[in-house]
Amino acid sequence: MxxxxxxxxxxxxxxxxxxxxxxxxxxxxxxxxxxxxxxxxxxxxxxxxxxxxxxxxxxxxxxxxxxxxxxxxxxVKRGPEFTxxxxxxxxxxxxxxxxxxxxxxxxxxxxxxxxxxxxxxxxxxxxxxxxxxxxxxxxxxxxxxxxxxxxxxxxxxxxxxxxxxxxxxxxxxxxxxxxxxxxxxxxxxxxxxxxxxxxxxxxxxxxxxxxxxxxxxxxxxxxxxxxxxxxxxxxxxxxxxxxxxxxxxxxxxxxxxxGKPALPPAWSFGLWLTTSFTTDYDEQTVNTFVDGMAERHIPLRVFHFDCFWMKALQWCDFQWDKDVFPDPKGMLSRLKEKGLKLSVWINPYIAQASPLFDEAVEKGYLIKKKNGDVWQWDKWQPGMGIVDFTNAQACHWYISHLEKLHKMGVDSFKTDFGERIPTDVVFYDGSDPMKMHNYYAYLYNQVVFQWLEKARGKNDAVLFARSSTAGGQKFPVHWGGDCDASYVSMAESLRGGLSLGLSGFGFWSHDIGGFESTAPADLYKRWIAFGLLSSHSRLHGSKSYRVPWIYDEEAVDVLRFFTSLKHSLMPYLYQQAYETTKTGIPMMRAMMLEFPEDPACDYVDRQYMLGDALLVAPIFNEEGRVNYYLPKGTWTHLLTNETVEGGTWKEGHYDYFSLPLFVRSDAILPIGDNIAKPDYDYADNVTCHLFGLQTNKKVTIRDAHGKIALTLAVNVNIDGSYDVIPDNPMNKQWQLIIRDMTTLPSVENGEVDLVENGVSIVPEDTSTAVNITFECDKRR
The missing domain is CATH 2.60.40.1760 (glycosyl hydrolase (family 31))
Structure with a gap:
């Protein structure tokens, strides 16, 4: 003002x-x-x-x-107050x-x-x-x-x-x-x-x-x-x-x-597919999607049912529309047999036609007007009221309906809406309605998330939330909301995610392909690369499906490629996620956050760091051209092994199976051997890629529950040789690939093999140290 x-x-x-x-x-x-x-x-x-x-x-x-x-x-001091x-x-x-x-x-x-x-x-x-x-x-x-x-x-x-x-x-x-x-x-x-x-x-x-x-x-x-x-x-x-x-x-x-962000479960980092919003779907449609992904060898980890799993005009009643889903429990069981986690859409509004409305009114579970009437309006749902989460009994009542869904087999909830909270109202606990307008989103997501933690355990709770405010980072994951199917909207979505990360939120997602309208195949494929190189990845839309084969056959291949790539990066990504929960530093980082000493990064908002080692520059045009900035140092393209000196802007042209995806020098990138799913034993057969190490580094590889499974300390000696020291190997097989090299090393206690992206070192005994020396110091 x-x-x-x-x-x-x-x-x-x-x-x-x-x-x-x-x-x-x-x-x-x-x-x-x-x-x-x-x-x-x-x-x-x-x-x-x-x-x-x-x-x-x-x-x-x-x-x-x-x-x-x-x-x-x-x-008079009236709450709520931030914690x-x-x-x-x-x-x-x-x-x-x-x-x-x-x-x-x-x-x-x-x-x-x-x-x-x-x-x-x-x-x-x-x-x-x-x-x-x-x-x-x-x-x-x-x-x-x-x-x-x-x-x-x-x-x-x-x-x-x-x-x-x-x-x-x-x-x-x-x-x-x-x-x-x-x-x-x-x-x-x-x-x-x-x-x-x-x-x-x-x-x-x-x-x-x-x-x-x-x-x-x-x-x-x-x-x-x-x-x-x-x-x-x-x-x-x-x-x-x-x-x-x-x-x-x-x-x-x-x-x-x-508050620090909670650690999302490892499975949540995989690919999510939804029914989309206003499309027609039933169990047969869902199976067509799920089976179609499997037939095309696209790893799918989570399937989400959007709004119309419930009967129209009575959201939320938390009841499956029996005209469309006559056997919901059986359907969920059959989907789980296909290896899927399941999510359903909810919101904090109760329509007048919902069987729950009268009960909520009678027990005082809805926000009221100053005269004691229930506050209602017809936007979104006719005559809907809003659950009053300042009332502990209303919270228990709301949770009781989630419990029934959870027992059916639902693993997660998309906690949609929560923004249009009126201010001409009275809350159960006397909260100031002006303060409650934003804070309502915090209470809404807190109620659902904390119950999930109790029901499933702290390492297995995750939401897909849209609204939030300060402190809401404790209840991940959040997504960017309704974006259009355009390159402009794709770029604005990225700006929103980077801004949220700079506001204390560690995990973020967006609707791959755009929510409104239907993207052309070109945009859809470019958005896939961006989406699978985000902390969380979801295919979702409004009036049309988001399965790749409705765009073109190449989209199928592109989705398979980047989903598999993300799965292979999970040893790195999950460790980064763990660090996010301890530090509050987001997984997707604006360049200025990782390179504050470089003034050229201050205004860069079309690329980002994914964790501390990977630079990602999505492509925002039909020509496949991209301008991106590399800070000082040597950068290695993850997919091609091309090395580039930074400190300047670069320009390139990329097909749909690539984009600027660079690893910074002086980094260790652990890559897993499982591309079929995101949650697996990250330490087993892990390959640690070394990029121009100049300082001592330690890489930690956790299991899918967040516990340390393997650590490797890599010490750089004065003569340029490396000592690689494992800790807590637990009979895990591991190897090194040294990239950005011009000479072959000799190895004590290990074998050296040439590989496409460098030299591979396989220890003879994975529980003891490996010493690596070089003929001469010609590292680029």
Missing amino acids: KFTDGNWLIREGLDLITPVQLFRETVNEKQLTLLLAPIDLSERANQLDVSMLTVTYSAPLPDVIKVTCVRHKGG VAEQEDEATVIKNTKTDVTLTSGSLQVKAIKGPRWTSEYVYNGQHITSSGFKGKAHVTRTATKETFMREELDLSVGETIYGLGERFTPLVRNGQVVDTWNKDGGTSSEQSYKNVPFYLSNKGYGVFVNHPENVSFEAGSEKVSKMQFSVTGETLEYYIIGGGSPKKVLENYTALT
Whole structure:
């Protein structure tokens, strides 16, 4: 929201209180409190009839400073509030001198300058990161309505770029944009977002989390070009300055505060196929899809039933449409015999025609109007109400219907919708409806996900969720929502996924081929490559099926190729997924996250890193041409073994079975020997590909349950030779392929074979160390 009229004037109808003087500071062991005045209070006459802002600083976690700014604090506090992990025993250092007062948390410090022109500066490891300057904070009143706002302005430095604020489909860099964090069902082609997160990340190595579930209005250099401004309604503004020094470390600290992603089951990384949305289908249709994939040797891991598994106009009743599926339990059993996991679509709405509606009304399980009536409307489903997840009994009731489906054989749920939550309503627990608008998505997915964890175990729970907000990363997986079948929409989907990853979400997917309309075969095949090189991969659409043979026969081959490729990469991908759960760093990473020292990466949003070793550049045109950027270093194309020196932009032409897919130098990439499914013994017969190692590396290979099955330490000696030391081999067979080499090595305790992509080393005894020497050091 904009409050000023240019650089000098205030917008008509607004009254601003902007502090200019630090009048008094109060220091205790854990907290620093400042009284800020809008005028100079040196003379006592000015100390009457004056407004004050109270600013409090504290340290909830190392490298994190909490800031609370209040004008009038006597208002009734109503939830919900984001769940944050604050540590009461966090060490805090406060120093008070004649000129300034500082609070330090880890390597992050806030310094408040005393005097008539007060400022507060944030410093990380001695380096300035941002500041709240003279008149930056403000209390705003709309004079006509008496509505009030709290505003903050943080300085943007030269060359500073801002990212995040949820899954946004606009340009990746937020500078110049106006962002309101208000969940909407707006598709992928507008400024609206299904997943709004009031957290932004700076390329200067810090982040800001505004701790308000309601709408937060951000002006990212769009009101004042040198300021990152954010505001909320009311009398209080609370936010966290999060240090780290690098974007990765900031995300790690942010997710320590708001929650780390759970680890999705290994099977969920395989190919998902759906019925699509409004298509006609029954068990025979489903079997045609499933059997058709098997006949064409395309590995399918999950089959999903979209909305019309239930009878039309009465969603959700959680009952199979018996006119179409007369034997649902038998059908699910027969599909499971084909080796599939199964998913069904749900949402949090109960249509008036649903057999469950009267029960939900009688027991008070639906959101109500202020007069006590159930809130209803006819959009989506006629007369539908919305389940009130602030009511514990309503949660148990909702879960009871999921339990029945789970007992039938359903493994996962697509938790769709949850964005259009009204604000002229009353919630069971008295929650503020403005705060509940976004937070509702968090509760909805939390209820379903946590029940799945209890029902299936923590290593076997996964959703396919559309709406979310801060903290929702704890309940994966999320997908990008309704995209069009066009190259433009494919690119905007990628921007949304990268933005979500920069907002703390570790796992993300999208509708391969586009949701709306039907893609031409060309686009479908290009989207397959992108989709199978994403964390999660789903074929889904609206009015037409997404099986490859309806496009052309080559699409069948392309889908088989990239599905098999992803399965072979699972030893690498699953370890990356595990690291995501520990660090909060997403699997699909914007280039600036992996290469923050390279300014050329700041604006790159048409390619990404898949984990820390693989670079992926999808192709967004019919010609098969692509421009992509390789940071400095030697890069090896995974499929062709071509080596390229980075530090510049490249251009190439690729057929449907390839794209820029490069491995960075000084990396180890474990590749499995099973292309039939994503969940297998990753350590058995694993091949570790070595790419120009320059430093000691350790690769960890986990089993499909997340437990360590094998580790290999590769030490680089001064003479350029390698020592490969296995740990916990558990009788696993493994081998090395050294790529990016010009000379053949000699090996102690192993055999050397030439292979297409380098030299292969098979240890004679896989439980002991292997020493590798070279004739000369001619590594490229």
